[in-house]
Amino acid sequence: MNLPVLKAADFASDQDVRWCPGCGDYSILAQMKKVLPELGVPREKTVFISGIGCSSRFPYYMNTYGMHSIHGRAPTFATGLKSTRPDLMVWVITGDGDALSIGGNHFIHCLRRNLDINIVLFNNRIYGLTKGQYSPTSSEGQVTKSTPMGSIDHPLHPLSVALAAEATFVARSIDAHVKHLGETLKRAAEHKGTSLVEVYQNCNVFNDGAMAYAQERKQRAENVVELEHGKPLIFGTNNDKAVRLVGNHLEVVNVADVPADDLLIHDEKEMNPSIQMMLARMRYPEMPEPIGVLRAVQGIATYNDQINDQVTAAKAKKGEGDLQALFNSGDTWEVA
Amino acid sequence: MTASPTTSKDVQTVSGITVRLAGDSGDGMQLLGTQLTNTSALAGNDVATFPDFPAEIRAPRGTRAGVSGFQVRFASEEIFTPGDHLDALVVMNPAAMVTNLGDLRKGGILIANEDGFNEKEFKLAKVESNPLDASVIEEVYRVIKVPMTALTREAVAAHGLSQKIADRCKNFFAMGLVYWLFGRSLEPTLRFIEDKFGKKPDIAAANISALRAGWAFGETTEAFGESYQVEAADLVKGTYRNMMGNQALAWGLVAASKLSDKDMFYGTYPITPASDILHEVTRFKNFGVRTFQAEDEIAAVCATIGAAFGGTMAVTASSGPGIALKAEAMGLGMMLELPMIVINVQRGGPSTGLPTKTEQSDLLQCMFGRNGESPLPILAPRSPGDCFDIAVEAWRLAVECMCPVLILSDGYIANGSEPWKIPDVSKLPKIVIKHPEGGESDAPFMPYARDENLARPWAIPGTQGLMHRLGGLEKEDGTGNVSYDPANHQHMTDTRAAKVSRIAERIPDQDVYGETSGDVLVISWGGTYGSCHTAVRNCRNAGHSVSHAHLRYINPLPKNLGELMRGFNKVIVPELNMGQLRMLLRAKYLVDCIGVNKVQGKPFAVSELFEAIESHVSTAKDGKSKADVRNKAG
Ligand SMILES: Cc1ncc(C[n+]2csc(CCOP(=O)(O)OP(=O)(O)O)c2C)c(N)n1
Ligand code: SF4
Numbered sequence: 001m002n003l004p005v006l007k008a009a010d011f012a013s014d015q016d017v018r019w020c021p022g023c024g025d026y027s028i029l030a031q032m033k034k035v036l037p038e039l040g041v042p043r044e045k046t047v048f049i050s051g052i053g054c055s056s057r058f059p060y061y062m063n064t065y066g067m068h069s070i071h072g073r074a075p076t077f078a079t080g081l082k083s084t085r086p087d088l089m090v091w092v093i094t095g096d097g098d099a100l101s102i103g104g105n106h107f108i109h110c111l112r113r114n115l116d117i118n119i120v121l122f123n124n125r126i127y128g129l130t131k132g133q134y135s136p137t138s139s140e141g142q143v144t145k146s147t148p149m150g151s152i153d154h155p156l157h158p159l160s161v162a163l164a165a166e167a168t169f170v171a172r173s174i175d176a177h178v179k180h181l182g183e184t185l186k187r188a189a190e191h192k193g194t195s196l197v198e199v200y201q202n203c204n205v206f207n208d209g210a211m212a213y214a215q216e217r218k219q220r221a222e223n224v225v226e227l228e229h230g231k232p233l234i235f236g237t238n239n240d241k242a243v244r245l246v247g248n249h250l251e252v253v254n255v256a257d258v259p260a261d262d263l264l265i266h267d268e269k270e271m272n273p274s275i276q277m278m279l280a281r282m283r284y285p286e287m288p289e290p291i292g293v294l295r296a297v298q299g300i301a302t303y304n305d306q307i308n309d310q311v312t313a314a315k316a317k318k319g320e321g322d323l324q325a326l327f328n329s330g331d332t333w334e335v336a
Numbered sequence: 337m338t339a340s341p342t343t344s345k346d347v348q349t350v351s352g353i354t355v356r357l358a359g360d361s362g363d364g365m366q367l368l369g370t371q372l373t374n375t376s377a378l379a380g381n382d383v384a385t386f387p388d389f390p391a392e393i394r395a396p397r398g399t400r401a402g403v404s405g406f407q408v409r410f411a412s413e414e415i416f417t418p419g420d421h422l423d424a425l426v427v428m429n430p431a432a433m434v435t436n437l438g439d440l441r442k443g444g445i446l447i448a449n450e451d452g453f454n455e456k457e458f459k460l461a462k463v464e465s466n467p468l469d470a471s472v473i474e475e476v477y478r479v480i481k482v483p484m485t486a487l488t489r490e491a492v493a494a495h496g497l498s499q500k501i502a503d504r505c506k507n508f509f510a511m512g513l514v515y516w517l518f519g520r521s522l523e524p525t526l527r528f529i530e531d532k533f534g535k536k537p538d539i540a541a542a543n544i545s546a547l548r549a550g551w552a553f554g555e556t557t558e559a560f561g562e563s564y565q566v567e568a569a570d571l572v573k574g575t576y577r578n579m580m581g582n583q584a585l586a587w588g589l590v591a592a593s594k595l596s597d598k599d600m601f602y603g604t605y606p607i608t609p610a611s612d613i614l615h616e617v618t619r620f621k622n623f624g625v626r627t628f629q630a631e632d633e634i635a636a637v638c639a640t641i642g643a644a645f646g647g648t649m650a651v652t653a654s655s656g657p658g659i660a661l662k663a664e665a666m667g668l669g670m671m672l673e674l675p676m677i678v679i680n681v682q683r684g685g686p687s688t689g690l691p692t693k694t695e696q697s698d699l700l701q702c703m704f705g706r707n708g709e710s711p712l713p714i715l716a717p718r719s720p721g722d723c724f725d726i727a728v729e730a731w732r733l734a735v736e737c738m739c740p741v742l743i744l745s746d747g748y749i750a751n752g753s754e755p756w757k758i759p760d761v762s763k764l765p766k767i768v769i770k771h772p773e774g775g776e777s778d779a780p781f782m783p784y785a786r787d788e789n790l791a792r793p794w795a796i797p798g799t800q801g802l803m804h805r806l807g808g809l810e811k812e813d814g815t816g817n818v819s820y821d822p823a824n825h826q827h828m829t830d831t832r833a834a835k836v837s838r839i840a841e842r843i844p845d846q847d848v849y850g851e852t853s854g855d856v857l858v859i860s861w862g863g864t865y866g867s868c869h870t871a872v873r874n875c876r877n878a879g880h881s882v883s884h885a886h887l888r889y890i891n892p893l894p895k896n897l898g899e900l901m902r903g904f905n906k907v908i909v910p911e912l913n914m915g916q917l918r919m920l921l922r923a924k925y926l927v928d929c930i931g932v933n934k935v936q937g938k939p940f941a942v943s944e945l946f947e948a949i950e951s952h953v954s955t956a957k958d959g960k961s962k963a964d965v966r967n968k969a970g
Contacts, residue, residue: 013805014780015817044774044800049642052808059805060818065797067645068807069638070668076635080642080650081797083626084601088646088797109631307626311599314621321623323594324761326587331524332577332758333378335568 008033011043013063024175024201024215025055028122031182032062032091039189041089047081049074051103053095054129055122055201072103075110078117079303086304089189090117097127100136100156111165113303114193120185121158121196124203125210132206144206159280159294162196163273169195170276170295175202176215180226180291187293193302213284214291223284227292232263235288243288250278252287268296340522343555346562352411353518353566354419357510358436359428359449360397361390361404364507369406371511371528375520376410377578377755380568383410384866386418386939387751389692398460400431410518412567416719416866418752420941424517426510428452428484431461433468437477446477447513449506451485480559484509484550491549492542501539505546512550519565522547572757579756581720581749582609585653585679586616588727590623593649596731596767599624601643602651603636608691609747610653610681617651633658637665637678644674645806647771647796649731653679656698657688660705666740667706670832672806673784673792675734675741677727678712682746684937693937694748696862697913702742703891703920709829711836713737714891716744718865721756723749726888732767736842737835738791744890746912748939749863774799783816789842790835837892846894850876850883853903855956858949859929860910861887861917864940868910871945880953890917898925906956908932910945 011033019025036046046064050056052071059066065088069077074092082090092110099107099121110119126144127133133146137158141150162170169191173184181199188195200211213223225235225243233243234255242255245264253262270276276295283289315321355372359365366387377383386407395402409419421441427433429452440446453466473479488506489499508529515522526544533540554560579587593600602617602625604610618627626643630636637652644650654662659680669676682698684690702714713733717726726743734741772793774781783804784792795802804816812819813827848857849872856875860868865886872884885900887893901907901921909918910932918929932948934940 042800044803045798047797048805060807062805063803065803066805066807067642067672068805068809069641070664070808073634073638073665076630076638077642077645079628079630079635080601080603080639080644081646082642083628083639084599084643084648085646085797105631106635109635307628311621311624311626315624318622321590321594321620323591323623326590326620327577327758327761328575330577331374331378332575333380334575335380335571335573 006037006043008037011036011063013061015060017061018057019054020205022204023054024124024203025058025122027175027178028120028181028199028201029058029061031178031185035182035185035189038186039089045087046089046091048091048093049077049081050093051095051098052129053098053127054203055093055095056098058093072098072101073106074098075103075106075119079110079113079115082115082117082304083307086116086308092117092119094119094121095128096121096123096125096137096158097135100158100161108161108165111162111167111194111196114168114300116192116194116302116304118188118195119197120188121198122201123158123198124201124207126203126207128203128206157280158196158198160277163277163280163295166273167196167295168193168297168300169293170280171196171293172198172200172291174200174215174224174291176217177220177291184292187296191296192298193300214289223288225288225290227266227268227279227290227294229266229268229293232260232265233290234263241288243282245275250282250287268293269298271297341551341555343516343519343563345555345560347519347565348562349565349567351413351566352409352415353423353564354407354409354421355424355426355514355518356405356407356422356436356439357426357514358403358405358432359507360432361393361395361402362397363404363428364504365404365406365428368507368511369408371525372514372520373408373753374578375515375524376408376566377576378524379520379566381410381412381566382415382569382571382755383408383578383753384415384418385753386748391690391692396460398429398431398457400435400461403432403435405432405436410566412569414569414571416869417939417942420943426514428510429461430457430463430467434461434463440477442476444477446473446479448479448481449484449510450481451483482513482553487549487553488546491545495538495542495545497538497542502542505542508543508546509550512547512552513554514550516551516554517560517563519563522551571755574757576755576757578753579721579724580751580753581717581723581745582612582681582751583616584720584723584756585727585743585745586613588724589617589651589677589731590620590625591724591761591764592728592731592767593623593625595728595764596649596735596769598649598769599626600649600651601626601628601640602653603628603630603639603643604653605630605633605636605658607655607658609683609750610655610658610679612750613653613679613681633661634665637662637669640676641665641669641672641674644669644676645672645797647794650676651679652676653681655681655683656685656701659698659701663706666712667708667710668808669740670706670710670712671808671811673738675738675794677730677734677743678740679743679745681750682744684935690937692747694746694863694939695912695935695937696746696864697916697935699744699890699913699916700919702744709833711833711891712740712742713836713839714742714744716862716888716890717749718862718886718888720749720752720754722888724756728764733839735767735769735794736789736791737839738794739835744862746863769794771796771799772802774801776801780815782814784811784814786831790831790838840892840895843889843894845896846885846887846900848883848885848900851881852883852900854881854883855904855953856880856882856906856908856949857901857904858882858884858908858910859887859901859917859921860884861890864910864912867940867942867945870942871949874942874946875949875953878950880950882949882953887917893924898927901925901927906930906952908949908952910940910948912939
């Protein structure tokens with residue numbers, strides 16, 4: 001078949017994009033438009049489903065099918081859609097408040113079911129749309145409109161939650177690191193099963209610079225380690241630092257100080273998520289924060305395949321359902 | 337297998353029998369009741385049932401809270417309720433006896449499992465002494481004490497079962513005795529036992545022995561001089577089967593999916609009394625049914641909307657507390673204008689309320705329980721069998737209007753049963769669904785363009801050229817783009833309301849049992865149909881000018897209803913709530929209505945409705961003016 005070659009612009013809808021100037025959402029939108037043509041999935045087979053929040057306006061800006069749903073529930077709409085229409089490529093767009101606060105329950109269950117969809121979680125560690133209250137990912141002590149004396153909630157970490165739910169694909173990227181973001185989205189799309197990509201997204205209006213340590217090019221090298229399967233976790237402006245496993249914890253070492261064998265080699269395919277969980281728990285400023293794919297395990301059945309396989313199996317076993325036969329089954333009697 | 341034995345004692349023919357079987361929730365009374373119902377239906381009787389469960393799965397054994405009951409009425413005439421007063425009551429223990437005896441009519445038969453009446457059981461049931469010994473009992477009722485446990489043990493001794501398992505067979509002994517007393521065939525139950533216990537032949541054999549022993553006991557004991565026979569009822573010609581409400585809903589949904597050539601997606605979260613619909617539809621995977629047991633009701637309804645967006649027939653069901661959780665998403669479903677069915681099998685509320693008991697108190701919740709102006713069509717089945725037709729009709733309306741349609745059932749209908757005339761599938765009208773086809777045209781697609789029913793096109797993902805975005809934000813008419821334009825919001829609100837109200841043009845006029853004008857009109861809805869119908873029939877037989885209108889369409893109401901109401905001096909609205917339909921009728925038609933209301937977790941008795949209606953007949957006659965004169969404003 002001759003598929004028309006699509007460009008990023010083909011995925012833009014005719015709607016004006018209305019995020020605040022400077023918002024990190026723009027960059028994610030741009031990368032998405034760039035990546036989609038590379039996937040070879042026709043626009044009409046692509047569906048974006050979002051919850052509520054600034055980021056959740058995303059589907060309006062894509063010239064695909066889309067649904068802007070209700071707060072926190074996007075994964076559930078995706079579940080109904082993908083279960084009945086496995087032929088579609090379904091993306092869920094959500095925010096940290098949307099996915100982890102009101103939608104925490106659905107987030108976990110979607111991941112553990114391993115529905116074959118892609119979740120992109122825009123994490124700006126704040127509620128943008130409702131104008132600046134702290135979110136489940138806000139740091140302790142963070143002063144916001146709703147926490148004038150500082151937040152007393154212990155933050156929730158999406159990657160840890162996802163790994164705890166035994167998600168089969170867990171990754172992180174950064175709005176400002178466009179190349180990395182594009183590649184990560186692409187890998188997520190190619191994964192069979194639920195893929196979660198947390199994207200550090202700057203809300204320059206209500207939480208500007210909260211993740212500058214990772215977003216700004218100058219700081220990034222020191223504070224972020226880019227994961228690559230089969231490679232050691234080396235980082236630093238001069239690639240002079242690395243992470244190694246000592247006993248049951250990770251520590252940062254100077255590459256020059258330790259034998260190469262000592263360094264932790266990243267294994268995204270390891271079924272046991274223990275070390276991946278350690279990576280998810282590396283946090284600034286004590287540790288460099290990992291970006292890239294923490295976990296990508298294959299061969300775990302997807303919810304959509306299984307729900308449809310059962311239908312196929314039932315038809316094979318009992319034959320295509322026959323209403324009249326059903327009605328007449330069991331005990332019946334005649335009134336003459 | 338040997339045929340059912342025949343009795344050598346006298347047989348008295350009666351027109352109908354109401355019997356209640358009551359015991360501890362572990363005694364198998366529901367099974368016994370279901371078997372008796374099926375057997376009676378197979379004998380050609382009209383049947384109506386009323387199972388009554390305790391709220392706890394295993395309330396402490398022997399206590400009043402743990403009593404489980406099953407009432408069956410079987411008759412040689414058409415019946416609409418399981419009966420007010422019992423002709424016979426079978427009790428397995430003192431708690432069952434004291435909680436049920438009040439419903440046994442004078443002279444009725446009380447069969448008691450004597451072995452269940454001992455000091456320990458009296459304590460559990462909180463009775464001072466053996467209630468069977470009270471002399472007044474013997475005077476008022478025909479009391480037959482049967483040592484069922486001992487007789488059962490004896491009957492099954494040969495099968496070498498443990499005593500605990502042997503004792504479990506005593507419900508089959510009781511069944512055998514009841515079957516003898518009412519001339520029921522053992523055949524269907526023998527078949528049932530073979531089916532159910534086929535893999536455990538010793539248990540099957542023991543249950544069969546117990547069943548036969550119960551029958552033989554009736555035949556030999558001198559306590560019974562005669563048995564009773566109920567002739568087949570004169571029902572409309574056709575093939576019948578026994579049908580429960582939730583089962584009929586499930587079958588109706590599957591039928592609707594076939595008639596519309598759509599696979600079905602059923603998303604739900606378990607809740608009493610709706611769960612049985614899930615248990616039933618999940619058997620139909622070979623009909624293309626996909627069931628999703630969600631993490632909660634919100635996920636259930638949202639997944640349902642997702643499936644609807646994808647072009648599938650989408651259904652979700654719950655009971656009041658779950659419907660409360662679904663409210664926000666139902667509003668979205670309405671805003672997206674996607675077809676789906678939302679079923680509420682009502683139970684006693686508020687909050688967790690009375691989970692196993694019936695009530696009709698979610699009407700206003702379903703009418704108004706969403707934010708914003710959010711009218712949705714509402715249908716209510718009137719009986720177990722009617723659930724089938726309502727399910728099909730709900731799907732037809734949902735696709736005709738492109739919006740969620742609500743079905744209001746209740747616990748009484750859900751668990752009750754009646755003979756159901758099996759339809760000829762080839763004669764059921766098809767439900768025609770057209771998805772726009774799309775193509776490569778450059779003309780922008782209008783997802784909110786409207787047809788003559790004000791429905792928008794159901795364009796589904798995967799269709800070329802029809803890409804569009806839906807969402808809960810207000811839409812611009814036609815384009816479906818987000819719009820905050822004040823005039824547009826008014827227009828869209830009006831349009832959504834008009835779309836629902838126009839259904840009144842396409843549904844049948846309200847029918848009336850009796851004259852279309854007179855002294856009293858009784859208006860009912862939902863599961864009170866049988867009691868209301870029978871009470872009105874009795875009033876009419878007593879020479880009163882009373883008519884009955886039973887609503888199956890609640891939103892919108894049939895378009896002739898206001899005029900109909902104005903033709904009567906009084907309008908009486910019986911409901912198992914504190915006056916919810918009455919409030920709607922008064923508000924809409926400005927016609928006064930008198931409520932007959934109760935929320936006791938129980939259906940109306942025919943007699944209580946009869947008295948309530950009759951008490952208004954004389955004053956209605958005296959009434960100088962008709963309802964419309966009193967209410968000129970209407
Ligand atoms: C049921 C419900 N509760 C509350 C809201 C209000 N609300 C809208 S977005 C939002 C939080 C959004 O934060 P986040 O998910 O982090 O997204 P962001 O706006 O930062 O992209 C809230 C509380 C709502 N729309 N619906
Ligand atoms: S409030 Fe923040 S997240 Fe929302 S659009 Fe503005 S910058 Fe972006």
